[in-house]
Amino acid sequence: MEKLEGKKILLTGASAGIGVAIAERCAAEGAMVFLTARRKDRLEQLAAKINQSGGTAAYYQADLAQPANIDALFAVAHETLGTIDVLINNAGFGRYQPFLEMDFTIAREMFEVNFFAAAYLTQKVLRLMLDRQGGDIVNIVSLAGKNPVPNLAMYAATKYAMRGFFESLYREVRQHNIRILNLYPGTVATEFFQRSGYPEPDQKRVLQPADIAEAVVCALHLPRTATVSDIDLRPTNP
Numbered sequence: 001m002e003k004l005e006g007k008k009i010l011l012t013g014a015s016a017g018i019g020v021a022i023a024e025r026c027a028a029e030g031a032m033v034f035l036t037a038r039r040k041d042r043l044e045q046l047a048a049k050i051n052q053s054g055g056t057a058a059y060y061q062a063d064l065a066q067p068a069n070i071d072a073l074f075a076v077a078h079e080t081l082g083t084i085d086v087l088i089n090n091a092g093f094g095r096y097q098p099f100l101e102m103d104f105t106i107a108r109e110m111f112e113v114n115f116f117a118a119a120y121l122t123q124k125v126l127r128l129m130l131d132r133q134g135g136d137i138v139n140i141v142s143l144a145g146k147n148p149v150p151n152l153a154m155y156a157a158t159k160y161a162m163r164g165f166f167e168s169l170y171r172e173v174r175q176h177n178i179r180i181l182n183l184y185p186g187t188v189a190t191e192f193f194q195r196s197g198y199p200e201p202d203q204k205r206v207l208q209p210a211d212i213a214e215a216v217v218c219a220l221h222l223p224r225t226a227t228v229s230d231i232d233l234r235p236t237n238p
């Protein structure tokens, strides 16, 4: 089994929902987690909570819609962590609305955050992983990256883009001992629904953020000879 203890993890979207759960779970296993998102107060609170409970966390506030912020994020994370063993691309947002109402400023921002930020950050981190001939990249995609969803066409497009990109990249880098996991969750009880305008699910019946964290950690625990490249994670009884 591969241990998370001592691993250096860079995690995006760490101020809420799935990101918080992944940060807490990985830190509890002894990983050093470097957190990023826009809401600094939340990052500060989460890092303090992890550090007070014996874990190790640091954070950097960044809006990933701007590539220059990703340059700065990577520089600070690299300096703080020394190296990056695991990159978790989790930040993302959606808009639930008929396509004719879609504002293309928002559509482009969605592609910047959900797709280009993940790809650009991956390019930076991959250079370190190639130097060391090893590393893990985890992408929180969505079942909307496999199944068409009406009124979420632009969001689905960003997730289909992630899927095509990271599945191709995996085949390019696996011979360097780099594992890439694409995780496709169904509905998860987070703020995503209030923020996207998507009809609110029954929060108790859908996936919980901790379920996603569990799946990520299970995959990372596998011996390095084994890669889980794709996980579809659905609520058992929605």
Ligand SMILES: NC(=O)c1ccc[n+]([C@@H]2O[C@H](COP(=O)([O-])OP(=O)(O)OC[C@H]3O[C@@H](n4cnc5c(N)ncnc54)[C@H](OP(=O)(O)O)[C@@H]3O)[C@@H](O)[C@H]2O)c1
Residues within 6 Å of the ligand: 012, 013, 014, 015, 016, 017, 018, 019, 036, 037, 038, 039, 040, 062, 063, 064, 065, 090, 091, 092, 093, 094, 113, 140, 141, 142, 143, 184, 185, 186, 187, 188, 189, 190, 191, 192, 193, 195
């Ligand atoms: N909830 C679901 O049902 C579900 C299902 C499948 C996949 N997903 C995916 O799971 C990931 C996490 O979503 P969630 O459900 O945990 O939603 P959430 O609670 O709304 O969290 C989204 C995270 O992304 C960050 N983020 C959004 N825009 C950003 C920006 N411009 N720059 C930097 N960070 C940004 C947010 O931080 P700030 O706002 O503080 O910047 C927050 O930390 C997303 O990629 C989402 O598409 C969610």
